[in-house]
Amino acid sequence: MVYVGLLITLAGFVLSLLSLSLASSTGARMGMVLAGIAISLVGIIGVINQAYVKNAIWKR
Amino acid sequence: MKRSLLTLAATLLVALTAAAQTPAAPAAAPPAAAASAAPAAVPITDADLKGVEAPKAELRAKGDPDGNITGTVADVAVSDAKKGLTISDLVNQVGQNKIGINFVWTLVAGFMVMFMQAGFAIVETGLCRAKNANHTMMMNFMVYGVGMLAYWLIGFALQMGGVGAVGNLGGSPVLNSEFSITLFGKSFGLFGQNGFFLMHNGSYDVAVMVIFLFQMVFMDTALTIVTGSAAERWKYVAFLVSSFVLGAFIYPVFANWAWGGGWLATLGTNFGLGKGYADFAGSGVVHSVGGLTALVLAIIVGPRIGKFDRDGRPHAMPGHDIVLVLTGCFILAFGWFGFNPGSSLGASGSGNLRISSVAVNTMLAGMAGSFGAMFYMWMRYGKPDSSMSGNGLLAGLVAITAPSGFVNPVCSVIIGLIGGVLVCLSVEFVERVMKIDDPVGAISVHGVNGIWGVISVGLFADGKSNYGGSWNGVTGSVTGLFYGDPGQLVAQLMGVSALLGVVFTVAFVANLVIEVLVGQRVSAKAEVEGLDLPEVGAVGYPEFELKASAH
Numbered sequence: 213m214v215y216v217g218l219l220i221t222l223a224g225f226v227l228s229l230l231s232l233s234l235a236s237s238t239g240a241r242m243g244m245v246l247a248g249i250a251i252s253l254v255g256i257i258g259v260i261n262q263a264y265v266k267n268a269i270w271k272r
Numbered sequence: 273m274k275r276s277l278l279t280l281a282a283t284l285l286v287a288l289t290a291a292a293q294t295p296a297a298p299a300a301a302p303p304a305a306a307a308s309a310a311p312a313a314v315p316i317t318d319a320d321l322k323g324v325e326a327p328k329a330e331l332r333a334k335g336d337p338d339g340n341i342t343g344t345v346a347d348v349a350v351s352d353a354k355k356g357l358t359i360s361d362l363v364n365q366v367g368q369n370k371i372g373i374n375f376v377w378t379l380v381a382g383f384m385v386m387f388m389q390a391g392f393a394i395v396e397t398g399l400c401r402a403k404n405a406n407h408t409m410m411m412n413f414m415v416y417g418v419g420m421l422a423y424w425l426i427g428f429a430l431q432m433g434g435v436g437a438v439g440n441l442g443g444s445p446v447l448n449s450e451f452s453i454t455l456f457g458k459s460f461g462l463f464g465q466n467g468f469f470l471m472h473n474g475s476y477d478v479a480v481m482v483i484f485l486f487q488m489v490f491m492d493t494a495l496t497i498v499t500g501s502a503a504e505r506w507k508y509v510a511f512l513v514s515s516f517v518l519g520a521f522i523y524p525v526f527a528n529w530a531w532g533g534g535w536l537a538t539l540g541t542n543f544g545l546g547k548g549y550a551d552f553a554g555s556g557v558v559h560s561v562g563g564l565t566a567l568v569l570a571i572i573v574g575p576r577i578g579k580f581d582r583d584g585r586p587h588a589m590p591g592h593d594i595v596l597v598l599t600g601c602f603i604l605a606f607g608w609f610g611f612n613p614g615s616s617l618g619a620s621g622s623g624n625l626r627i628s629s630v631a632v633n634t635m636l637a638g639m640a641g642s643f644g645a646m647f648y649m650w651m652r653y654g655k656p657d658s659s660m661s662g663n664g665l666l667a668g669l670v671a672i673t674a675p676s677g678f679v680n681p682v683c684s685v686i687i688g689l690i691g692g693v694l695v696c697l698s699v700e701f702v703e704r705v706m707k708i709d710d711p712v713g714a715i716s717v718h719g720v721n722g723i724w725g726v727i728s729v730g731l732f733a734d735g736k737s738n739y740g741g742s743w744n745g746v747t748g749s750v751t752g753l754f755y756g757d758p759g760q761l762v763a764q765l766m767g768v769s770a771l772l773g774v775v776f777t778v779a780f781v782a783n784l785v786i787e788v789l790v791g792q793r794v795s796a797k798a799e800v801e802g803l804d805l806p807e808v809g810a811v812g813y814p815e816f817e818l819k820a821s822a823h
Contacts, residue, residue, distance in 0.1 A: 224772065225769050238545075
């Protein structure tokens with residue numbers, strides 16, 4: 213799951229980057245960049261961290 | 273008590289917000305009559321300078337108690353003794369004075385930032401337990417050397433090797449090679465290629481040395497943030513390798529994107545997004561990079577034994593010396609006067625007198641941050657927590673680091689106040705929701721507030737700053753959403769996305785490799801006994817009897 217989380221985190225950035233090409237208005241670009249940031253946060257907090265918490269030292 | 277504090281805080285915030293957005297009165301136009309009465313400029317010739325005489329030798333021999341005859345025409349270098357003083361000599365001296373002022377300003381600011389290492393060291397050591405004091409201090413001590421070595425060998429060239437001429441420091445053009453790719457029809461600068469060892473391709477240059485010193489201590493600040501989140505269980509060898517990688521590759525590449533002429537800086541010229549990503553002194557470049565890497569390490573290394581019980585409830589593990597912690601915060605606040613105002617890279621010319629505003633913004637935001645955290649803790653837990661008040665000060669300072677050069681004093685207070693509350697909320701979220709153990713709050717102070725600082729530029733920049741008429745190659749002043757430019761906010765958010773998506777990911781992969789190669793965490797036995805003896809061979813307080821405890 214850690215590697216999946218890393219891919220999701222990176223994918224968020226790719227979406228933000230694509231806003232430079234796919235959108236021309238400032239509002240559309242802002243929407244895509246915010247979506248990209250949200251996806252990256254899901255990857256970090258929801259996937260990568262959860263994968264580590266699942267096997268945390270205090271659960272053993 | 274809680275209700276009255278809440279009311280006071282809310283009233284203050286509303287009043288500050290209203291004041292911050294009050295349009296400034298138009299500047300008074302200079303009286304036309306006065307302008308027309310000004311005498312016409314008369315060109316000075318070499319002949320005019322012949323009458324300018326140095327103080328007589330017999331006068332100098334009597335000393336100069338009032339300072340009126342020290343620093344005169346006699347101190348202006350003459351290029352040709354036969355011709356005597358010429359206009360050319362005079363103009364060259366003026367130019368050298370300007371660059372000299374900027375050199376001294378930037379170097380002294382860099383020396384102050386270097387001393388912040390001591391502040392970080394004692395803040396982190398004070399927040400750790402006595403049994404790990406030597407280990408924590410040693411990490412903070414050696415991160416200075418490891419980071420500097422990595423940066424001198426590799427990092428500086430990757431970061432600044434393509435920055436071009438820095439006008440404030442004499443415009444030396446030797447750092448002129450940027451590796452770029454073409455994307456969406458535009459050039460995307462990725463990293464610099466000149467300046468390895470400070471000898472490569474003409475980089476043995478006085479201006480380059482100033483840039484190196486100043487940028488090196490910034491990089492080291494980012495590195496020392498990481499030692500806090502992984503303290504009390506990080507293997508010393510892993511710390512050395514991880515810090516080298518961060519100082520040589522990860523930090524410099526992002527810093528190139530923001531400050532070295534890379535693709536974030538050119539979002540304005542290439543895509544019309546404000547003035548491009550604007551980060552005056554490094555909320556994103558320094559603090560978010562350090563804070564996100566701190567998050568990476570805290571996840572990989574895992575929580576300290578005893579931090580969470582079997583149900584995942586966190587337990588407080590108080591540090592051993594709050595006096596050290598708050599003294600360290602003061603040292604850091606002092607160093608921040610080098611960090612932020614020094615980032616102008618000059619005090620003379622190109623709008624650099626704005627350094628006074630930068631310095632005041634810095635101190636105001638720190639003050640507001642400490643109040644924000646203190647009042648939050650007071651209302652939530654009934655007492656004004658000391659260590660969180662210290663973290664609130666640092667959070668305010670971190671948050672104002674990016675916008676310090678672009679905002680007014682009222683907005684600085686708002687940014688700092690939000691930072692102070694944000695650090696408390698973030699510490700609770702990191703510990704209770706994410707179940708991450710961050711002994712010093714590095715993730716919240718630097719990572720979260722660094723990102724807040726980057727965003728706040730896109731909100732609060734008031735368009736009044738003018739550093740030579742442009743920023744990142746775009747004419748005009750950096751202006752945020754609340755002052756009319758939503759494009760600047762998009763540029764700032766793009767920087768945040770790069771931090772989360774690229775810096776975090778690359779730092780994670782790098783530290784996973786280190787985990788496989790040397791292991792990141794010490795043994796449970798060493799952790800319970802304390803890391804001083806097993807990791808660095810001597811205890812921090814040999815005359816004290818310390819109890820081995822999991823808590």
